[in-house]
Amino acid sequence: MADELVYTSVYTVNIVIKGTVPDTHWMYFPDKDLSFYRISFPKNYFKKATPNNEQIIAVEVGSRDHSRKIEDIEKTVVEEIKRMSIFNIEEIVFVHCIKIPVAYCIYEHKRPPIVQKLMGSLLEKDIHQIGRYGRWEYNAMQDAIIDGKIYQIN
Numbered sequence: 001m002a003d004e005l006v007y008t009s010v011y012t013v014n015i016v017i018k019g020t021v022p023d024t025h026w027m028y029f030p031d032k033d034l035s036f037y038r039i040s041f042p043k044n045y046f047k048k049a050t051p052n053n054e055q056i057i058a059v060e061v062g063s064r065d066h067s068r069k070i071e072d073i074e075k076t077v078v079e080e081i082k083r084m085s086i087f088n089i090e091e092i093v094f095v096h097c098i099k100i101p102v103a104y105c106i107y108e109h110k111r112p113p114i115v116q117k118l119m120g121s122l123l124e125k126d127i128h129q130i131g132r133y134g135r136w137e138y139n140a141m142q143d144a145i146i147d148g149k150i151y152q153i154n
């Protein structure tokens, strides 16, 4: 039954460059002409992540295709960021893509009854579900903390 639940994979393409990036933590790109939806700049919140003159561009590509070729994704993303005027890229030091196989749960109409049934049968065995994957929901860091507190109270 759990097999019927739908989700995206996220391929995070980490690119280390010599050059400059925007002075922000992350940016969203709701643009159908781009392969990705968000870029983060980890160096802007952890200065020691790379040597002084290097910056990190962490690009997240979401997809319902769970077996995409990593090399193709990396190639497309690098071409896209090279064209973007928000970056000044002097040199690409390295590119490394990490796949998160199960990333975002998709809220299709069939989701609620499946989740209810699965959680119900686990609860009968005194197994309590929390978190993004346990409850099969959209969930951020603050929700993980709240889930933990609620579970502790109950």
Ligand SMILES: Cc1cc2nc3c(=O)[nH]c(=O)nc-3n(C[C@H](O)[C@H](O)[C@H](O)COP(=O)(O)OP(=O)(O)OC[C@H]3O[C@@H](n4cnc5c(N)ncnc54)[C@H](O)[C@@H]3O)c2cc1C
Pocket (backbone or CB within 6 Å): 010, 100, 102, 103, 104, 131, 132, 139, 140, 141, 142, 144
């Ligand atoms: C693609 C994606 C994007 C996200 N973006 C955001 C965002 O922008 N903002 C936000 O707030 N949240 C975001 N989240 C959610 C956020 O990552 C989670 O809410 C948060 O990481 C949950 O923290 P946690 O410590 O509970 O679990 P995790 O960060 O998952 O840590 C659990 C740890 O336990 C380890 N572990 C598991 N089983 C065992 C075991 N049996 N023995 C030992 N170790 C074990 C795992 O390896 C892992 O290191 C995102 C999640 C995903 C997947």
